[in-house]
Amino acid sequence: MTDQTGVLADVRRGMIPAHIYNDRELFELERERIFGRAWIFVAHESEIAKPGDYVVRRVLEDSFIVARDEKGEIRAHFNMCLHRGMQVCRAEIGNASHFRCPYHGWSYRNDGRIVGLPFHQDAYGGEAGFKRKGQRLLPAPNLATYNGLIFISMDPDAEPLEDFLGDFRFYLDYYTKQSPSGIELRGPQRWRVKANWKIGAENFAGDMYHTPQTHTSVVEIGLFREPKAEKRKDGCTYWAGAGGGTTYKLPEGDLDERLRYVGYPQEMVDRMKHSLSEDQLKVVGDDGFMISAASAFPNLSFVHNWPRVAESDDVLPFISIRQWQPVSENETEVLSWFAVDAEAPEEFKALSYKAYLMCFGSTGMFEQDDVENWVSLTNTAAGSMARRLLLNSRMGILEDGTEVVPALTPEQFHGPGVAHTGYGEYNQRELLNRWADHLERPVSTVSTVEVGGPAAGPAAAGTAAGAAPAGAPPNAVAPTAADQVRAQA
Amino acid sequence: METHSTRSVLGAHASRLQRVGATLPFDDERHLAAHRWLVDEAWLLDAQAYSDWLALLTEDIHYVMPVRVTTALGAGFDTSPGMAHFDEDWYSLSRRVARFLTEHAWTEDPPSRLRHHLSNVRTFATEDPDHLIVDSATLLFRNRGDVHEGSLVSAGREDLLRRTPEGWKLARRTIMVDDSVMRMQNLAIFL
Numbered sequence: 001m002t003d004q005t006g007v008l009a010d011v012r013r014g015m016i017p018a019h020i021y022n023d024r025e026l027f028e029l030e031r032e033r034i035f036g037r038a039w040i041f042v043a044h045e046s047e048i049a050k051p052g053d054y055v056v057r058r059v060l061e062d063s064f065i066v067a068r069d070e071k072g073e074i075r076a077h078f079n080m081c082l083h084r085g086m087q088v089c090r091a092e093i094g095n096a097s098h099f100r101c102p103y104h105g106w107s108y109r110n111d112g113r114i115v116g117l118p119f120h121q122d123a124y125g126g127e128a129g130f131k132r133k134g135q136r137l138l139p140a141p142n143l144a145t146y147n148g149l150i151f152i153s154m155d156p157d158a159e160p161l162e163d164f165l166g167d168f169r170f171y172l173d174y175y176t177k178q179s180p181s182g183i184e185l186r187g188p189q190r191w192r193v194k195a196n197w198k199i200g201a202e203n204f205a206g207d208m209y210h211t212p213q214t215h216t217s218v219v220e221i222g223l224f225r226e227p228k229a230e231k232r233k234d235g236c237t238y239w240a241g242a243g244g245g246t247t248y249k250l251p252e253g254d255l256d257e258r259l260r261y262v263g264y265p266q267e268m269v270d271r272m273k274h275s276l277s278e279d280q281l282k283v284v285g286d287d288g289f290m291i292s293a294a295s296a297f298p299n300l301s302f303v304h305n306w307p308r309v310a311e312s313d314d315v316l317p318f319i320s321i322r323q324w325q326p327v328s329e330n331e332t333e334v335l336s337w338f339a340v341d342a343e344a345p346e347e348f349k350a351l352s353y354k355a356y357l358m359c360f361g362s363t364g365m366f367e368q369d370d371v372e373n374w375v376s377l378t379n380t381a382a383g384s385m386a387r388r389l390l391l392n393s394r395m396g397i398l399e400d401g402t403e404v405v406p407a408l409t410p411e412q413f414h415g416p417g418v419a420h421t422g423y424g425e426y427n428q429r430e431l432l433n434r435w436a437d438h439l440e441r442p443v444s445t446v447s448t449v450e451v452g453g454p455a456a457g458p459a460a461a462g463t464a465a466g467a468a469p470a471g472a473p474p475n476a477v478a479p480t481a482a483d484q485v486r487a488q489a
Numbered sequence: 490m491e492t493h494s495t496r497s498v499l500g501a502h503a504s505r506l507q508r509v510g511a512t513l514p515f516d517d518e519r520h521l522a523a524h525r526w527l528v529d530e531a532w533l534l535d536a537q538a539y540s541d542w543l544a545l546l547t548e549d550i551h552y553v554m555p556v557r558v559t560t561a562l563g564a565g566f567d568t569s570p571g572m573a574h575f576d577e578d579w580y581s582l583s584r585r586v587a588r589f590l591t592e593h594a595w596t597e598d599p600p601s602r603l604r605h606h607l608s609n610v611r612t613f614a615t616e617d618p619d620h621l622i623v624d625s626a627t628l629l630f631r632n633r634g635d636v637h638e639g640s641l642v643s644a645g646r647e648d649l650l651r652r653t654p655e656g657w658k659l660a661r662r663t664i665m666v667d668d669s670v671m672r673m674q675n676l677a678i679f680l
């Protein structure tokens with residue numbers, strides 16, 4: 001494999017080798033060192049609200065059944081039958097107490113445990129040949145949630161999700177904790193675009209510079225009140241922990257006025273005042289910044305905007321959560337959900353959904369123009385000329401690294417991390433620096449799991465390091481999926 | 490009666506008229522009128538003559554395209570609950586059209602080449618002689634640029650046509666797309 005040291009060094013000084021947006025070898029490295037280690041969003045708890053509810057989601061090629069079991073616990077199991085490897089569940093969404101493999105009929109409870117194994121006695125001699133008891137579908141190596149967002153990691157030793165997200169959680173709350181009940185998700189709309197997955201993540205993280213140009217048409221038709229070129233630079237971009245985003249500067253007013261300005265009814269404002277922290281409220285009420293787009297490394301993004309939804313001057317806010325699911329170095333599946341506070345009035349929910357459909361998602365008018373850019377960029381990045389071009393991603397800093405506009409002080413911005421007003425590509429650099437950190441660091445070898453096999457003999461010993469204890473049931477009942485996998489290793 | 494239009498989040502304003510009886514004979518003048526309307530409409534959409542197209546919609550139009558999902562046989566649903574690609578009224582469709590008419594809708598500059606292939610047209614009467622239900626299949630081929638692969642969207646549609654002083658107009662359209670994951674970079678098109 002090509003030595004990528006030079007590429008990573010260029011990225012770290014804000015000079016981006018253009019081919020990173022369409023490079024097979026780098027994609028293989030991303031697969032192993034980012035998607036094999038980082039916490040990846042798979043679903044929200046509201047998508048599987050009732051016992052037995054499930055959705056099937058992927059992390060690259062790996063399919064997982066994300067389900068709520070009969071006890072209400074959230075589980076993610078690798079969607080592969082323990083017998084011959086057939087896909088156990090071929091639906092995308094549903095409710096089931098059991099999954100029966102269509103090939104030979106092994107069946108599993110929605111908590112992953114095997115319950116049915118046809119002809120167990122005749123075929124295996126019963127428990128003596130195949131220990132059915134305690135066997136379960138392979139759990140995701142690690143699973144954790146934050147505000148109902150379910151993440152999995154392919155690394156059994158992944159750092160805790162809270163640490164991984166770090167201070168970005170402060171900003172995540174604006175999107176996902178407007179009331180104690182949190183959000184409910186609808187969707188996703190899914191579609192595939194011939195674009196590299198990093199471009200969307202970078203764009204949502206901090207590209208406020210593109211709004212006046214790319215989205216001119218949306219402003220022209222009177223849909224959006226804000227993105228005049230001058231206005232965007234008055235907002236700030238912030239980066240904290242695993243993510244960062246953009247904000248808009250709000251007109252003068254107190255907290256209530258400013259939240260109502262973007263279209264929240266007073267009853268939602270009142271709930272936010274209880275649900276969000278003092279500092280979270282100060283960012284809006286005192287500092288006058290309203291969160292807009294954001295990304296959390298590696299491939300999860302958020303939008304919060306407030307368009308007009310009818311022939312009137314009123315605007316209405318919506319939230320979207322989206323994932324840039326890599327298919328290859330030049331193709332991405334976009335999963336775009338509409339999210340809304342579960343306690344919002346029904347009429348608000350409906351109009352917020354309307355706002356979402358008009359702006360983002362498969363038919364969204366903002367989205368339409370964005371994707372055209374990203375497809376075109378990816379296409380151009382494939383060739384040999386792109387290997388000679390270093391893209392300048394240094395907006396906001398001078399040659400010696402000093403900032404064009406100094407960072408906001410804690411008095412000007414009450415959120416954690418570093419925030420700047422003015423045009424800048426701080427966040428795109430932060431995101432790609434994390435990308436470089438991951439690509440540089442090899443992953444540890446993964447353990448294998450044997451399914452009810454015999455004790456490993458001397459011949460197998462060489463490869464058995466890290467394998468399941470011979471003959472032991474791979475899973476004892478354990479509180480979390482993480483512990484289950486650790487118990488096997 | 491439960492339909493995708495009644496079930497959708499934003500369809501409360503839509504007409505509830507449903508089909509009555511079997512398909513009209515292919516030589517019935519109502520069928521001929523409906524078929525002609527659809528072919529003319531397909532031509533407008535191919536030509537991206539969107540303001541002319543908008544003029545063919547009634548003010549209470551409901552234009553809905555649910556998100557299809559793969560579910561187990563017997564699950565009782567095959568669309569994503571509470572989510573659609575389009576769930577439009579006249580205002581939102583008029584904004585989409587207005588955007589295409591600006592000079593800055595970059596996604597369609599240069600424009601796509603579009604062809605809406607129309608087939609399987611079946612016409613039904615309703616309780617109201619001024620309304621017809623028309624089922625059809627549409628296959629949209631869209632190509633952009635020179636060497637990009639073209640993309641396809643296949644869908645079935647159910648339309649409610651209303652007779653007005655200016656001729657037949659579309660009052661309700663339900664689009665059942667055959668993809669769960671769309672293979673088109675965006676839906677900056679109409680079906």
Ligand code: FES
Binds near residue numbers: 101102
């Ligand atoms: S592969 Fe699943 S039962 Fe055989």
Ligand SMILES: [Fe+2]
Binds near residue numbers: 210211214215366370
């Ligand atoms: Fe954009």
